[in-house]
Amino acid sequence: MNMLQAINNALDIAMAANPRVVLFGEDVGIFGGVFRATSHLQDKYGRERCFNTPLTEQGIIGFANGLAAQGSTPVAEIQFADYIFPAFDQIVNEAAKFRYRSGDLFDVGGLTIRTPYGGGIAGGLYHSQSPEAYFAHTPGLKIVMPRNPHQAKGLLLAAIRDPNPVLFMEPKRLYRASVGEVPEADYELPLGVADVIREGRDITLLGWGAQMEVIEKAAALAEQDGIDCEIIDLRSILPWDIETVCDSVLKTGRLVVSHEAPLTGGFASEIAATVQERCFLYLEAPIRRVTGLDTPFPLVLEKEHLPDELKIYEAIKQSLNY
Numbered sequence: 001m002n003m004l005q006a007i008n009n010a011l012d013i014a015m016a017a018n019p020r021v022v023l024f025g026e027d028v029g030i031f032g033g034v035f036r037a038t039s040h041l042q043d044k045y046g047r048e049r050c051f052n053t054p055l056t057e058q059g060i061i062g063f064a065n066g067l068a069a070q071g072s073t074p075v076a077e078i079q080f081a082d083y084i085f086p087a088f089d090q091i092v093n094e095a096a097k098f099r100y101r102s103g104d105l106f107d108v109g110g111l112t113i114r115t116p117y118g119g120g121i122a123g124g125l126y127h128s129q130s131p132e133a134y135f136a137h138t139p140g141l142k143i144v145m146p147r148n149p150h151q152a153k154g155l156l157l158a159a160i161r162d163p164n165p166v167l168f169m170e171p172k173r174l175y176r177a178s179v180g181e182v183p184e185a186d187y188e189l190p191l192g193v194a195d196v197i198r199e200g201r202d203i204t205l206l207g208w209g210a211q212m213e214v215i216e217k218a219a220a221l222a223e224q225d226g227i228d229c230e231i232i233d234l235r236s237i238l239p240w241d242i243e244t245v246c247d248s249v250l251k252t253g254r255l256v257v258s259h260e261a262p263l264t265g266g267f268a269s270e271i272a273a274t275v276q277e278r279c280f281l282y283l284e285a286p287i288r289r290v291t292g293l294d295t296p297f298p299l300v301l302e303k304e305h306l307p308d309e310l311k312i313y314e315a316i317k318q319s320l321n322y
Contacts, residue, residue, distance in 0.1 A: 014157060015045050202227050
């Protein structure tokens with residue numbers, strides 16, 4: 001399957017297993033969504049369970065909060081992560097705090113918000129952003145970002161069934177580009193647990209989502225220089241797997257974190273601060289961050305803006321030569 005097919009398959013399985021799962025968003029019905037992630041689901045489950053909404057992100061998430069509070073399992077789609085900001089208040093002030101402010105009498109734990117994020121499709125400033133760090137500042141949410149079809153299916157099924165509101169951010173560049181073996185059966189992958197893709201001894205490379213493909217290319221370049229890289233996919237931004245990351249850095253003594261979002265205030269900053277607190281005496285070099293630039297996302301200069309394998313490779317060499 002490609003990633004879109006894996007996501008569609010996960011939604012199909014979730015809807016078949018639980019009649020309270022409801023999908024909605026802009027154009028998700030008969031059209032199947034702008035990327036076709038919800039194709040044929042309205043045909044199969046009817047307009048009551050897969051339907052279009054008005055073009056109002058605040059209304060979509062407000063409606064989703066209400067459904068979840070009444071015991072439904074809403075899967076709301078925000079067509080692009082760039083358009084999630086009108087719903088920011090509903091997510092961070094309502095969904096994330098609903099259980100807390102009611103003293104655990106009510107919750108919206110059945111809520112899942114799907115949204116495509118990131119660059120690589122020549123989408124310019126309004127269709128290329130990676131806003132995960134804005135939401136990582138919010139206790140009460142979970143944030144998940146898969147790297148390939150197998151991960152996307154298992155993590156999405158786990159997100160839909162998790163008793164907490166989950167923001168599920170899908171790397172749109174990989175929707176059709178990433179293809180791999182995906183079991184047709186129902187399965188879940190754990191939220192909040194990082195995945196050590198490759199063990200190594202010299203340096204730890206950490207990322208999530210579409211950036212994992214880039215990190216693996218950088219590790220292949222470093223391998224030609226005899227540098228043995230450990231590669232970790234964080235998978236969940238909130239909560240993030242501090243123990244797995246720190247255990248790796250205690251072993252390698254070096255860390256490079258890469259994400260598409262801009263440098264300042266990016267989630268790599270939180271990771272770097274936590275790792276230096278726990279691993280300070282074991283670090284052989286400063287923690288490196290390889291990220292997008294501190295500019296609005298450009299159109300013509302997209303390649304220059306994004307952190308690619310060559311930028312990560314340079315950071316690896318700088319760390320080893322420190």
